[in-house]
Amino acid sequence: MSLADHLQTASLLAGSLRPGSGITGSDPSEIIKKRLEQAGFHEADLASEGCDLKSRYALSCLTCLTRLHGVLRDASSSPSNNLGSLDLKTIDTLLQIVISLGIYPSLEPRWIHSPRSSTMSKDVLSHSAEMLESVFTSADSHHSLEALLMLIRSRPPPWLKTQCTQYLSQILLRANGVQTIFECLLPPNSALGTLDTAQLQHVAQIIGSVPKQSISVEEYFENICPQLLRLMKTSPRASMLFRASIHVIGHVINRRPGIGKKHLMNKLMFPLLQFYETIAPIPTDRPTQLDLNGNRILVDERTLSEAIDNLRHLLVGNDSSPALIDALASVVPPLYYIQDFATQTASSIKQPALDILLVFFRIAQSADAGTALWRTILELPLQETAILARGPEGGVLLTEGHGKRLDVDLDRFIDFLDAIKNDDLVGSFFLRLLEHHGKDHHEGADEAVEKLRTIQLILSIMGRYGERILKKPAQIVTFSKSMLLSEDEEAVSLGMALLTAILSNDETVIETEINTTLEDILIILQALSAHEKDEISSLARELRVLIVTRNSSLEADDDSENQAKRTSLETLQEAMKELADDLLPVRAHGMHLLRHLVLAKDPVLKERIYETNAIFLDQIKDDDSFIYLNAIKGLASLTDVYPGATLTSIVERYAQDAFDLDYRLRIGEALLQTIQRCGDVFAKYDVPELRSSALSLLACVAETAPLSLLPFIHQLMDYVRNLLLLANTNPEPRRAAAVLLLSLVRALRSGPLFAAIDRTVVRDIATRLDILKDTDTDELTRIHARTALADLNDIVAEHLGM
16 A cells, blocks of 8 residues: 555544544444444454454554554655645544543553553553554654654643653664754754753753663763764764754763763863873774874874864853863863963964863862962973874874973963963962972972972062962962071061061951961961060061951951850950050050950850960060069969960970070969969879979079079978989989089089088988989989089088098
């Protein structure tokens, strides 16, 4: 039968009958029988024994559709076989009859193969399913997609919509499934840039959604991604297929970064990633390619150019999502050196490569962009890479490196930084260079080259950018920190001056994120407060107060909802500002406010015990008694209220010989006040270093002003005697006792003291020393004792004429 005969049969079966319309004035059963008879379908022909009339009618329509499909498939290329609008309408009617009268009444809502009634036999259902599967398998993908979409748009029951969706997924997984989706859902003749973004997004969501019946997400995208890449690489740049493919690729990368990088970006970037290779694999299926110098080619110029062009279009055709930018980080170094080489050779590949780099450095996170710059200009030149060479057509290709390394032109790199137009990035990169330059490096050829390049970069950036290098307060603070760590006193002074200037300006906004840097600076300033130069030590102490003041200001803004805490923060801030004042009464009042917060056990100040302790220790150094006496009171208050958190650090400062005697005695006065108030309870907070440092101080007094100890000589000897007997585990107190005895012995050389001291004390000292030099377990203690005993024998012999 010809196509016309099959269409005539279809028209006889369809007639004017429409599902759900009903037939008025006539018996529907008689009409169905008449149409079956006119179309030539008899019960025996259909092997439908046991079926009711409606089922036979639906099966007849399905058989007619199958025959039509077979004729259309066998002669699809003939122009005479094109269907008209009336023919398509007839076929649509038959489809609806099959579904409405044949399939739907026989099914449960969620089970396609479960008969709900006995109106259709299992044989008929099986036969129908086989016919449907055969039609779907052999039908053209475009026709199947259009039919399924037509069914979905007709608002079918849920079970039918589910089945249609499953068949749609099968079409998508075919060899050209993605292309079929594009051609059916997007305008076929749309030029580049004329496609509606909503249409593209709709298609991207369809393709990017993994069907429920898929084996796994990984396998689904293993099938889809190669199709997308093939369409992107082979379609004309102005075509709808190219635009749609890059949009869907961007969608997949954005929604599924891991899969997108593995199956899409790594494939697109593969030619560029060969930049990190040094030896080309020997091909087995084609002749070895050599460049003009006889080196084996890793990537030819056409492949390299297409890879860069594809990446550029991918960026242009999509919103630059973080996932897409992150995926590009690995090819930033190759792209930089390719565009740098193209600058020298006037290759057309320069601009696409430069466009990608500029987008990356303007959109990437500051840390990621800085890392990419660092790797490009400092790390990669120390490694072996492929070599860039000029291609026969004027492009750029990659060849084997043979151990060669990259040449870095710093002038062109600075020009590239200018092109980025991101001063914040340049400032961060400059600070990282300074920090790297200040670190200790292993000695070696590579390290020497890296150090030299670092210095050259620092000088080049300073020469090109000048004061534009550092604009953000965070960058200035970081730069000042590196200056404070310098061994050059002028650099240290400059760093503190910068910090003072920026922190003293109330209009300067200090981000909370740099608090960690300021805390590090506080520790550095703690060491600088003991600097031998008064200018540096004084400025360090003032700067510590200023930093604590700004930190308290920042937290006052953050915790404004808590009124009590806000009040405490404001009081603390006021105290810090007064401590930085030049007028002595104002500074004293600031210490009074601070001491009041300590005694009140304010929770805000409790969080700043370390800073408060350091401030009082710094203020004790002041020459004015009005200031240091208030500082002693404040320090004593701290040890009273927070002994566990402050005593150890105070005693460590008290025990350091680097500080002058007067300063240590002032600290000792504060400790004495605490000891007197604690009484016997102080033993709970006893610190071994306290006894050692106290004895060391007494030894200093014995050497400088021995007569001042004369009224307390018996108490001192009694304490030393008991200490030597009881301090068996810790050698530090015994060493200090030996040093005190040695100082007392040397002080006896003074005639007045030897004449004034009781002879029983001299004998007691000799006895203690004689025991120590032979029996003490600590070698250093025994040495001190032997030295003191020898000096004592000489002094006694000298004064008594023995």
